[in-house]
Each structure stands twice: as C-alpha cells, then as structure tokens.
Amino acid sequence: MILQLSDFVNQVKAGQISISENTYSIIEEAKKVNKKYNYFTTICEDFALAEAERLEREVRKGFSGLLLGVPVSIKDCICVKGVESKAGSKILEGYKPNFDATVVAKVRAEGAIIIGKTSQDEFGFGTFGKNVGVDFEIPKNPFDESRSCGGSSSGSAGFTAISKHTHVSIAESTGGSIACPSSFCGIVGITPTYGRVSRFGLIDYACSLDKIGSMGKNVNDAFLLQKIISGYDERDSTSIRDQPDISILKRKNYEIAIPKELVESDLADKKVLDIFWNCIHKMESEGFSYKEVSLPLNSKYSIPTYYLIAVSEASTNLAKFCGLRYGKHEVLKGYFDDYFSDVRSNNLGKEAKRRIILGTFARMSGFRDAFYLRAMKARTLLIDEYKRIFSKFDFVVHPTMPILPPKFEDISKFTPVQDYFMDLFTVPANLSGLPHISLNMGFVNNLPCGIMLTADFLRESELISAASFLEGLL
Amino acid sequence: MSKIKVDLELLEKICKNARLRLTEDEKKEFLPQLQEVINAFSVLEELDISKTKPSFQPIVIKNVWREDIINRSFSAEEALANTVHKKDYYFKGPKVVK
Numbered sequence: 064m065i066l067q068l069s070d071f072v073n074q075v076k077a078g079q080i081s082i083s084e085n086t087y088s089i090i091e092e093a094k095k096v097n098k099k100y101n102y103f104t105t106i107c108e109d110f111a112l113a114e115a116e117r118l119e120r121e122v123r124k125g126f127s128g129l130l131l132g133v134p135v136s137i138k139d140c141i142c143v144k145g146v147e148s149k150a151g152s153k154i155l156e157g158y159k160p161n162f163d164a165t166v167v168a169k170v171r172a173e174g175a176i177i178i179g180k181t182s183q184d185e186f187g188f189g190t191f192g193k194n195v196g197v198d199f200e201i202p203k204n205p206f207d208e209s210r211s212c213g214g215s216s217s218g219s220a221g222f223t224a225i226s227k228h229t230h231v232s233i234a235e236s237t238g239g240s241i242a243c244p245s246s247f248c249g250i251v252g253i254t255p256t257y258g259r260v261s262r263f264g265l266i267d268y269a270c271s272l273d274k275i276g277s278m279g280k281n282v283n284d285a286f287l288l289q290k291i292i293s294g295y296d297e298r299d300s301t302s303i304r305d306q307p308d309i310s311i312l313k314r315k316n317y318e319i320a321i322p323k324e325l326v327e328s329d330l331a332d333k334k335v336l337d338i339f340w341n342c343i344h345k346m347e348s349e350g351f352s353y354k355e356v357s358l359p360l361n362s363k364y365s366i367p368t369y370y371l372i373a374v375s376e377a378s379t380n381l382a383k384f385c386g387l388r389y390g391k392h393e394v395l396k397g398y399f400d401d402y403f404s405d406v407r408s409n410n411l412g413k414e415a416k417r418r419i420i421l422g423t424f425a426r427m428s429g430f431r432d433a434f435y436l437r438a439m440k441a442r443t444l445l446i447d448e449y450k451r452i453f454s455k456f457d458f459v460v461h462p463t464m465p466i467l468p469p470k471f472e473d474i475s476k477f478t479p480v481q482d483y484f485m486d487l488f489t490v491p492a493n494l495s496g497l498p499h500i501s502l503n504m505g506f507v508n509n510l511p512c513g514i515m516l517t518a519d520f521l522r523e524s525e526l527i528s529a530a531s532f533l534e535g536l537l
Numbered sequence: 538m539s540k541i542k543v544d545l546e547l548l549e550k551i552c553k554n555a556r557l558r559l560t561e562d563e564k565k566e567f568l569p570q571l572q573e574v575i576n577a578f579s580v581l582e583e584l585d586i587s588k589t590k591p592s593f594q595p596i597v598i599k600n601v602w603r604e605d606i607i608n609r610s611f612s613a614e615e616a617l618a619n620t621v622h623k624k625d626y627y628f629k630g631p632k633v634v635k
Contacts, residue, residue: 157619158619159618159619161611161615161618161619256596257594257595257596258594258596258598271593271594271595272595297603300598300601301594301596301598301601303596360584363580364580364581364584367577367578367579367580367581368581370574370578371578371581378555382555382556385556387620387622387628387630388619388620388628389619389620390619392620392621392622395622395629395630395631396631397631397632398631398632398633398635399630399631399632399633400556401631402630402631403556403631404556404557404558405558407555407556407557408557408558408559411557413563416557416559416563416567417567417570417571419555419557420548420551420552420555420557420567420571421571421574423551423554423555424547424551424571424575427551427554430541434578436591437581437582437584437586438581439591439592439593440584440586440589440590440591440592441581441584441586441589442591442592442595443589443590443591443592444584444586444589446592446595478570478573479570479573479574480570480573480574480577483574494595495595496594496595496596497595520596
C-alpha cells in the first residue's frame with residue numbers, strides 16, 4: 064500500500080520509516096522506470112542520498128517538518144542548487160544553478176528530499192511532451208507506452224502515477240502544463256492563482272502566464288505540497304502580497320457552471336463526455352447544482368490570445384540563451400551575431416525555434432500593435448467574461464482535456480495550428496491566471512481522463528475542498 | 538493582420554532579429570506554418586478593443602516596492618561558475634567591433 068503523504072510523514076516521525084532506506088528505494092525505482100518511460104532528465108542519486116543522511120542527523124537533533132523525508136521530484140525548468148537544470152533544452156546543458164528556486168527552498172526547509180529533475184517539452188513548449196529538446200527522450204504514458212503523457216510537465220505526472228512510493232512533484236503550467244498531463248496520467252494536479260507561488264528560480268517560458276503548482280497521487284498530497292510552496296516572495300515582483308491561507312473547508316453545496324461551447328465542441332471525444340456527465344450527475348445527486356453557461360469569448364479567442372502572448376514573452380525570455388554565461392558553450396569564433404546565432408541554431412529544438420520566430424514577429428515594429436498589444440487587450444475581455452461567471456457560480460467545470468491520451472503516431476499528423484487548438488480546455492483558465500485542479504474522473508479502455516474545476520482568484524481553498532469531496536465520490 | 542503575407546524575406550528578417558539561422562529544410566517547413574498560424578490568429582480582429590486596457594498580467598500589480606536594503610549577492614567566482622568563457626573575473630565574449 065502506498066501511504067498518503069501525511070501518513071508517511073507521521074511514520075517517519077515515529078521512526079517506522081527510515082529516510083535513507085526509503086530514499087534509496089525510490090531512487091532505484093526511478094532509475095529502473097526511467098529506462099523505459101523517460102520521466103527524468105536528471106536523477107540526483109548522490110545528492111538525494113547525502114541529503115537523506117544529513118536529514119537523519121538533523122532529526123536526531125530534534126528537526127521536524129511537514130515533508131519530513133518525503134521524496135519530491137522537480138520539473139526541469141525549476142532551479143535546484145548544484146543540480147543540472149535545463150528546462151528540457153540542450154542549450155542549458157551543464158547548467159548547475161548556484162541557488163535554489165523559492166519553491167525548492169521551501170520544500171527543503173520542510174524536510175523534503177529532492178530526487179531528480181523531471182522531463183518536459185523544451186521550455187514548456189508543448190501539449191503532449193513530444194517537443195523535447197535536441198538529444199532528449201520523449202516521456203511515455205504509464206498506461207500505454209505508445210501514447211503521450213501530456214505536456215509539458217510530463218515526467219512529473221508520469222512518475223507520480225507510476226511510482227510505488229509516497230511521492231509528490233513540483234510542476235509548472237503556462238497554458239495547461241499541469242492539468243493536461245495530470246489528466247493523461249490519472250493523477251491530481253493543482254495550478255494556483257497567478258502570483259500565489261513565487262516564480263523566483265523558474266526558467267521562464269512566459270512571465271505573465273507561468274504558475275508553479277503541485278502534483279500528487281491524490282487531492283490531499285497535492286494540497287499539502289501546494290500549501291507549502293505558496294506565499295508572498297519579495298524576489299518575485301508579481302508575487303501576491305496579501306493571500307488567504309489554503310485549507311480544507313467544510314462541505315458545501317457548490318454551484319457549478321459548465322461551459323457549453325467546450326462540452327459541445329467538435330474536439331471532444333464522446334467517451335470522455337460520457338464519463339464527465341456521469342460525474343456531474345453524481346455531484347448533483349450529492350447536492351451540487353449545475354447549469355450550462357456560455358463562454359463565447361474564451362471559447363473562440365483564448366487560443367490566439369494565449370499563444371500570441373506566450374510566444375512574444377518566450378521570444379524575449381529565450382534571448383538570453385546564447386552560450387556565454389551558462390549552459391551550452393561552443394568555441395568562441397567570429398563576431399557576436401555569428402556566435403550567438405550558431406549556438407542558438409545548433410542547440411534549440413524545432414518547436415522552440417518556431418515559437419521564437421512567431422514571438423519575434425508579433426513584437427516587431429509594424430506588427431506589435433496588431434498582434435502583441437491586441438492580444439493583451441483581448442485578455443482583459445476574457446478575464447471579464449470569467450468574472451461575470453464567478454459572480455453567479457463557485458466553479459467552472461469541464462473535462463480537463465477533450466481527448467484521451469493520444470498515440471504518438473497521431474500527434475505527428477497535427478499541424479502546429481491543430482496542435483495549439485488541443486489546448487482549448489486548459490488555456491482559458493491559465494490565460495486569466497485562475498486557480499484550477501484536475502483529478503481523475505474515470506477510465507476508458509484503461510486510459511485515464513480528468514475533470515477540471517476552475518475557481519475565482521485566490522479561491523484555492525474552495526477549489527481543493529470541492530475536489531477532495533469529489534474524489535471520495537468517484 | 539489577416540492580410541499579412543509571410544514570405545522568405547520576412548522570415549529571414551525575423552530570424553536575423555532572433556539570432557536564429559534556419560536550414561533550407563526548416564525554412565520550407567516553417568514558412569507555410571507561420572502563415573497558417575497568423576491566418577488562424579487573425580480572428581482576434583473581430584474583437585472591439587478600442588476602449589479596452591491591456592492586461593499585461595492577469596492580476597492588477599501596482600507599486601511593487603521593497604526596502605532598499607543591501608543583501609549579499611553572488612561573488613565573482615559564483616557568477617562565473619557556469620561558464621567556460623571567462624578571464625580575469627570577467628565573462629569573455631565573441632568580438633563585437635569589426
């Protein structure tokens with residue numbers, strides 16, 4: 064039996080679980096699993112085992128923590144001091160940050176053991192975990208190796224699903240990178256309100272969209288991790304100073320809105336919808352009420368708005384990767400334009416190049432107002448549309464993804480536009496910076512599919528409380 | 538927006554700005570894809586945004602200040618720890634002036 068995180072910590076505190084033995088065991092599991100599924104870009108065996116021994120010495124001196132001895136994996140785009148952190152890209156090969164991201168410092172302060180960096184689409188540029196960097200391996204779905212884990216936090220979700228140990232993962236979402244892989248791997252993923260969790264130490268994709276969140280085998284595990292990593296941080300200028308604590312609330316008969324444009328979308332698989340409506344009817348029978356509502360602006364304009372903002376910000380964020388101060392270096396030759404162009408062209412993957420080109424275009428003189436600025440204004444309209452819904456309802460609820468985990472051979476047939484529009488269910492909440500949670504609502508042909516609940520800004524407590532109740536119902 | 542034609546000249550200009558050098562195969566692949574994306578995203582022209590303010594972040598951020606306190610920063614050794622291109626406590630870069 065795999066212990067829930069809180070039970071695991073209690074047993075460690077009671078001396079019933081050895082931190083070192085447990086760390087050794089999960090590292091061995093990670094190494095074995097990785098040969099087949101590619102969930103880690105780095106497994107930090109020596110680092111983790113040394114940390115476990117150090118922690119045991121501290122425990123003997125009286126140290127305790129909310130994550131005492133808990134193995135935690137970290138998405139590759141989040142910096143861990145002394146551990147290679149590449150954001151899934153060859154251009155950051157060899158980069159060992161000399162500082163911890165705030166979220167990493169927070170979990171380590173609570174006694175967590177960092178076991179490795181998890182695989183992802185390069186810099187988060189993907190929905191299916193297939194857009195890995197040059198020379199990286201594609202992570203595979205734990206239920207069917209021929210299918211996608213979902214992206215971009217693919218390795219975090221895959222290992223959380225497959226591990227036989229108590230384990231949680233720190234993931235990151237820009238447009239759905241926590242919710243989508245959570246759905247495809249049958250786990251729980253929490254994406255917080257934009258600004259609730261510090262982004263200090265995150266290798267950015269898009270600064271106005273990136274959110275660091277949590278993944279766990281169940282709502283309670285993901286909740287506890289999310290609670291620990293949340294909080295104001297002066298090192299992130301977009302961090303929210305006054306934020307309510309996250310806690311589990313007393314059960315309430317919540318009112319939920321179901322966006323009809325999504326559940327009636329041509330993208331949606333009927334089998335996914337069948338499970339979804341079954342789930343909604345169970346919630347209704349337990350006292351929840353629901354109504355189908357319209358989100359016409361988000362359903363039509365969120366994808367172009369999101370992608371224009373995301374690629375514009377990405378193209379500036381990635382400008383600093385040029386083989387000079389960290390990451391991949393080449394022999395210095397020629398003038399700076401030639402050197403930088405060589406390093407970037409040789410070491411960035413195809414999707415990264417595509418998005419840098421699109422983002423550079425959208426910000427160029429003559430096009431900036433028509434693309435970048437227009438998208439920023441469109442976002443205001445899309446946020447306002449959500450606000451109108453949340454004046455009447457507690458949550459917006461729909462399937463996390465319109466489809467089951469797709470086969471890699473089918474993904475390869477998508478054009479970039481078709482690929483981008485597969486994010487239609489996860490992008491609206493992410494673009495507006497709204498907190499959301501995905502949990503498994505059932506299986507079709509042994510493949511998991513998730514349900515996604517979105518709440519108003521900073522209402523994580525209501526969101527997680529409802530999800531916890533729903534988890535018990537399913 | 539919808540009338541923009543992406544041709545090879547525009548693609549090469551973008552790549553020059555982005556410090557990217559594409560292969561001929563990449564140019565052939567990206568050119569129609571870029572046009573397809575721009576055409577699809579042109580749907581944003583339908584929105585009336587004449588009186589709308591931009592949301593540069595999803596949340597309202599005003600006057601983010603911190604106390605002006607001196608903290609320890611990286612030493613030169615720490616700052617240079619991840620590069621092979623260094624000399625005399627400086628980053629060593631490619632030539633800038635021809």
